[in-house]
Amino acid sequence: MTTPPAPDPPPWPTRHPRYTGVTQLPPPQRRRGLHPAADIALAIGLLVIDVIAPLIAFVFGLDAAGYQMFDPAADNSSVSLTRPFTYVSVVGGIVLVSALLLFMARAFISSGVQVLAGLVLVLVAVIGVNDADRNSHPQPAPASPSINPGAQCRSGGDNSECGGS
Numbered sequence: 001m002t003t004p005p006a007p008d009p010p011p012w013p014t015r016h017p018r019y020t021g022v023t024q025l026p027p028p029q030r031r032r033g034l035h036p037a038a039d040i041a042l043a044i045g046l047l048v049i050d051v052i053a054p055l056i057a058f059v060f061g062l063d064a065a066g067y068q069m070f071d072p073a074a075d076n077s078s079v080s081l082t083r084p085f086t087y088v089s090v091v092g093g094i095v096l097v098s099a100l101l102l103f104m105a106r107a108f109i110s111s112g113v114q115v116l117a118g119l120v121l122v123l124v125a126v127i128g129v130n131d132a133d134r135n136s137h138p139q140p141a142p143a144s145p146s147i148n149p150g151a152q153c154r155s156g157g158d159n160s161e162c163g164g165s
Contacts, residue, residue, distance in 0.1 A: 033106035042102075043110040050095055050117040054088045061087035080136050085128035092121030 034042070059069075061084025068074035099114035 031106060033108065034110075036109065039107050039109040042107060043113040046098070046110060047113055047117060050114070050121070053095075054091045054121055057087040057091045058084045061085070081132035082129050082136075085125045085132060088128070089122055089125035092118050092125055095121060 033039075062069070062079070062081075064087075065079050065081070065083040067076050067079045095114055095118035099111050099118055102111040102114055
Protein backbone atom coordinates (compact mmCIF):
# COMPACT_ATOMS: atom_id res chain seq x y z
CA MET A 1 0.00 0.00 0.00
CA THR A 2 1.17 3.39 -0.88
CA THR A 3 0.45 6.39 1.21
CA PRO A 4 -1.13 9.30 -0.57
CA PRO A 5 1.07 12.40 -0.99
CA ALA A 6 0.73 15.24 1.55
CA PRO A 7 -1.51 18.09 0.45
CA ASP A 8 0.25 21.23 -0.70
CA PRO A 9 0.23 24.09 1.83
CA PRO A 10 -1.77 27.16 0.81
CA PRO A 11 0.27 29.94 -0.85
CA TRP A 12 -0.66 32.47 1.84
CA PRO A 13 -0.11 32.28 5.59
CA THR A 14 -3.11 31.07 7.51
CA ARG A 15 -2.47 33.23 10.57
CA HIS A 16 -0.46 36.28 11.54
CA PRO A 17 3.13 35.33 12.38
CA ARG A 18 3.07 37.17 15.73
CA TYR A 19 -0.32 35.82 16.78
CA THR A 20 0.16 32.88 19.12
CA GLY A 21 -3.38 32.23 20.24
CA VAL A 22 -6.40 33.74 21.87
CA THR A 23 -5.16 33.46 25.44
CA GLN A 24 -1.61 34.61 24.86
CA LEU A 25 -0.98 38.25 23.97
CA PRO A 26 2.16 39.41 22.22
CA PRO A 27 4.83 40.89 24.50
CA PRO A 28 4.49 44.66 25.03
CA GLN A 29 6.70 46.86 22.93
CA ARG A 30 8.86 49.30 24.92
CA ARG A 31 9.62 52.70 23.50
CA ARG A 32 13.26 53.34 23.98
CA GLY A 33 14.50 56.76 24.94
CA LEU A 34 17.27 58.67 23.30
CA HIS A 35 20.80 57.49 23.94
CA PRO A 36 22.33 59.60 26.77
CA ALA A 37 25.17 60.93 24.59
CA ALA A 38 22.73 61.99 21.89
CA ASP A 39 20.46 63.51 24.53
CA ILE A 40 23.32 65.59 25.96
CA ALA A 41 24.36 66.73 22.46
CA LEU A 42 20.75 67.73 21.74
CA ALA A 43 20.58 69.61 25.05
CA ILE A 44 23.75 71.59 24.25
CA GLY A 45 22.53 72.43 20.75
CA LEU A 46 19.16 73.58 22.02
CA LEU A 47 20.82 75.62 24.76
CA VAL A 48 22.81 77.51 22.11
CA ILE A 49 19.54 78.24 20.31
CA ASP A 50 17.99 79.26 23.65
CA VAL A 51 20.66 81.94 24.01
CA ILE A 52 20.49 83.28 20.46
CA ALA A 53 16.69 83.35 20.01
CA PRO A 54 15.91 85.68 22.97
CA LEU A 55 18.62 88.10 21.87
CA ILE A 56 17.09 88.27 18.40
CA ALA A 57 13.62 88.66 19.90
CA PHE A 58 14.84 91.46 22.18
CA VAL A 59 16.36 93.34 19.22
CA PHE A 60 13.14 92.95 17.23
CA GLY A 61 11.21 94.18 20.27
CA LEU A 62 13.45 97.24 20.53
CA ASP A 63 12.83 97.95 16.86
CA ALA A 64 9.06 97.55 17.31
CA ALA A 65 9.14 99.89 20.33
CA GLY A 66 10.76 102.63 18.25
CA TYR A 67 14.32 102.41 19.50
CA GLN A 68 16.73 103.74 16.88
CA MET A 69 19.94 101.78 17.25
CA PHE A 70 22.18 103.27 14.59
CA ASP A 71 21.20 106.93 14.87
CA PRO A 72 23.52 108.68 17.37
CA ALA A 73 21.36 111.83 17.39
CA ALA A 74 18.15 109.94 18.25
CA ASP A 75 16.55 110.48 21.65
CA ASN A 76 15.74 106.98 22.91
CA SER A 77 15.03 107.99 26.49
CA SER A 78 11.25 107.71 26.08
CA VAL A 79 11.34 104.18 24.60
CA SER A 80 9.74 101.64 26.91
CA LEU A 81 11.35 98.22 27.28
CA THR A 82 8.04 96.48 27.95
CA ARG A 83 7.62 95.24 24.38
CA PRO A 84 11.13 93.72 24.03
CA PHE A 85 10.73 91.85 27.31
CA THR A 86 7.32 90.65 26.18
CA TYR A 87 8.97 89.18 23.09
CA VAL A 88 11.51 87.43 25.32
CA SER A 89 8.69 85.97 27.43
CA VAL A 90 7.08 84.56 24.27
CA VAL A 91 10.39 82.88 23.39
CA GLY A 92 10.50 81.48 26.94
CA GLY A 93 7.00 80.04 26.49
CA ILE A 94 8.07 78.40 23.23
CA VAL A 95 11.07 76.89 25.01
CA LEU A 96 8.77 75.46 27.71
CA VAL A 97 6.50 73.91 25.06
CA SER A 98 9.55 72.36 23.40
CA ALA A 99 10.50 70.90 26.78
CA LEU A 100 7.12 69.19 26.94
CA LEU A 101 7.59 67.75 23.46
CA LEU A 102 11.06 66.51 24.37
CA PHE A 103 9.69 64.88 27.50
CA MET A 104 7.07 63.07 25.43
CA ALA A 105 9.86 61.90 23.09
CA ARG A 106 11.68 60.49 26.14
CA ALA A 107 14.68 62.84 25.83
CA PHE A 108 14.83 63.50 29.56
CA ILE A 109 18.13 65.38 29.79
CA SER A 110 17.20 67.78 26.99
CA SER A 111 13.76 68.22 28.49
CA GLY A 112 15.20 69.17 31.88
CA VAL A 113 17.63 71.65 30.34
CA GLN A 114 14.82 73.20 28.29
CA VAL A 115 12.62 73.56 31.38
CA LEU A 116 15.41 75.38 33.22
CA ALA A 117 16.19 77.62 30.23
CA GLY A 118 12.50 78.41 29.69
CA LEU A 119 11.96 79.29 33.33
CA VAL A 120 15.03 81.55 33.32
CA LEU A 121 13.78 83.33 30.19
CA VAL A 122 10.30 83.85 31.60
CA LEU A 123 11.71 85.03 34.94
CA VAL A 124 14.07 87.50 33.23
CA ALA A 125 11.17 88.77 31.11
CA VAL A 126 8.87 89.26 34.11
CA ILE A 127 11.58 91.09 36.07
CA GLY A 128 12.40 93.20 33.00
CA VAL A 129 8.75 94.16 32.38
CA ASN A 130 8.36 95.03 36.06
CA ASP A 131 11.48 97.19 36.01
CA ALA A 132 10.47 98.88 32.74
CA ASP A 133 7.03 99.63 34.14
CA ARG A 134 8.55 101.02 37.35
CA ASN A 135 10.91 103.25 35.34
CA SER A 136 8.11 104.55 33.12
CA HIS A 137 5.88 105.37 36.13
CA PRO A 138 8.19 106.71 38.86
CA GLN A 139 6.89 107.28 42.38
CA PRO A 140 6.26 110.93 43.23
CA ALA A 141 8.76 112.56 45.55
CA PRO A 142 7.55 113.34 49.06
CA ALA A 143 6.13 116.86 49.41
CA SER A 144 7.79 117.79 52.69
CA PRO A 145 11.11 116.55 54.05
CA SER A 146 9.68 116.81 57.56
CA ILE A 147 8.84 113.67 59.55
CA ASN A 148 5.43 115.09 60.33
CA PRO A 149 3.95 116.27 57.01
CA GLY A 150 1.40 118.50 58.78
CA ALA A 151 4.10 120.41 60.67
CA GLN A 152 5.19 123.39 58.59
CA CYS A 153 7.64 126.04 59.69
CA ARG A 154 6.18 129.55 59.95
CA SER A 155 9.11 131.80 59.17
CA GLY A 156 11.81 129.43 57.99
CA GLY A 157 13.81 129.76 61.22
CA ASP A 158 14.95 127.02 63.57
CA ASN A 159 12.91 124.06 64.77
CA SER A 160 11.34 126.00 67.63
CA GLU A 161 9.27 127.97 65.12
CA CYS A 162 7.94 124.85 63.41
CA GLY A 163 4.57 123.67 64.58
CA GLY A 164 4.55 120.15 65.93
CA SER A 165 8.14 120.16 67.19
